[in-house]
Amino acid sequence: MVGDKGVKKLLIVSAFLLPNLLGFLFFIGVPIVASLGISFTEWDLLSSPEWVGFDNYVALMSDRDFWAALGHTFYFIGGYLPLVIVGALAIALILNQKIKGRTFFRAAYFVPVITSWVAVSLIWKWLFNPNYGLVNYALSWIGITGPAWLQDPSWAMPAVILTSAWKDLGFVMVIYLAGLQGISSSYYEAANIDGATSWQKFRHITLPLLSSTTFFVTVISLINSFQVFDQIMIMTDGGPAGSTSVIVERIYNHAFRYFEMGYASAISWILFVIIFIVTIIQIWFQKRMVSNGN
Numbered sequence: 001m002v003g004d005k006g007v008k009k010l011l012i013v014s015a016f017l018l019p020n021l022l023g024f025l026f027f028i029g030v031p032i033v034a035s036l037g038i039s040f041t042e043w044d045l046l047s048s049p050e051w052v053g054f055d056n057y058v059a060l061m062s063d064r065d066f067w068a069a070l071g072h073t074f075y076f077i078g079g080y081l082p083l084v085i086v087g088a089l090a091i092a093l094i095l096n097q098k099i100k101g102r103t104f105f106r107a108a109y110f111v112p113v114i115t116s117w118v119a120v121s122l123i124w125k126w127l128f129n130p131n132y133g134l135v136n137y138a139l140s141w142i143g144i145t146g147p148a149w150l151q152d153p154s155w156a157m158p159a160v161i162l163t164s165a166w167k168d169l170g171f172v173m174v175i176y177l178a179g180l181q182g183i184s185s186s187y188y189e190a191a192n193i194d195g196a197t198s199w200q201k202f203r204h205i206t207l208p209l210l211s212s213t214t215f216f217v218t219v220i221s222l223i224n225s226f227q228v229f230d231q232i233m234i235m236t237d238g239g240p241a242g243s244t245s246v247i248v249e250r251i252y253n254h255a256f257r258y259f260e261m262g263y264a265s266a267i268s269w270i271l272f273v274i275i276f277i278v279t280i281i282q283i284w285f286q287k288r289m290v291s292n293g294n
Contacts, residue, residue: 035265035268036265038261038265039056039262039265039266039268039269040053040054040056040262041261042055042056042260042262042263043260043261043262044260044261045259046259049261049262052262056262056265056266057266057270059263060263060266060267060270065245066247066250068245069245069246069247069249069250070247072157072243072244072245072246073226076157076161076225076228076246077222077225079157079161080161080164080165080221080225081221081222081225083161083162083165084164084169084172084221085214085218087165087169088168088169088170088171088172088173088176089172089210091109091169092177092179093180093202093206095173096177096180096181106174109169109170109173110170110171110174111170112166112168112169112170113168113170115167117167117230117231120163120166120167121231121234122234124159124162124163124166124231124235125150125234128149128150128159128235129149130146130149130151133149135149136149150235150240152240153243154243156239156240156243156244157244159235160232160236160244163235164225164228168224172221175213175216175217178213179209179212179213180206180210183205183209183210187205187209191204191205215282215285215286219279219282222278222282226275227247227248228246229249229252232244232245232246232248232249233249247267248271250264250267251264251268252264254267
């Protein structure tokens with residue numbers, strides 16, 4: 001195949017790509033296009049779709065529940081993103097050192113990543129129980145009376161944020177570890193000769209050379225956090241008093257509880273546009289702020 005050229009090479013490559021391409025078209029591409037069409041209709045799954053044009057999008061602009069859910073989504077992102085990125089970087093820096101049991105701790109931090117969200121959410125729901133949960137029990141050791149957590153509108157979202165960050169720390173940590181191991185030791189050797197402190201080496205060598213890694217984990221973590229759903233549904237179901245309702249939870253409710261498929265599809269496309277715009281902004285920043293290591 002290496003020596004093949006022209007049409008023959010194109011046919012061979014296409015034959016290898018065809019199964020994956022067909023799967024993408026039928027299971028992702030077609031549903032995406034269909035959801036766009038459905039967003040312009042009123043459809044309850046029982047009767048035929050009725051064309052309503054932009055009515056669903058117009059209704060969204062005055063939907064208080066939608067705007068509240070959007071606000072809660074940004075609240076989640078504002079707490080989750082710095083927590084998971086800073087926490088994962090700190091753990092990666094520690095586990096990049098030659099410490100005893102390093103392999104064990106690397107594996108231990110990654111275990112939550114491969115654990116089902118259902119199992120994680122149920123465990124943390126029990127941990128946050130105000131009466132017999134271990135979180136409030138531990139707080140009582142230092143004289144703090146813990147809140148009701150998932151039953152308190154003020155504390156429900158912070159509890160979900162903590163749970164989400166705990167589960168995803170291992171994934172971001174592994175990426176940071178790869179980035180740290182890709183930094184040449186010669187930079188640090190030169191800094192040692194110049195008498196640089198640990199903070200100066202971190203500030204002027206490690207952080208700049210990890211900028212591309214940080215950009216990558218920020219993009220994927222941001223996209224992932226916009227789609228927060230599993231832990232919300234299991235731990236709070238959008239409550240209490242709607243304090244943890246988020247965009248994807250609203251999509252689920254309108255589609256499979258209220259049977260408003262057109263309205264749910266419209267929300268989905270609004271979410272797509274938001275993620276697309278945020279990603280474009282991130283790429284714009286990346287061109288100006290990410291170091292290439294030179």
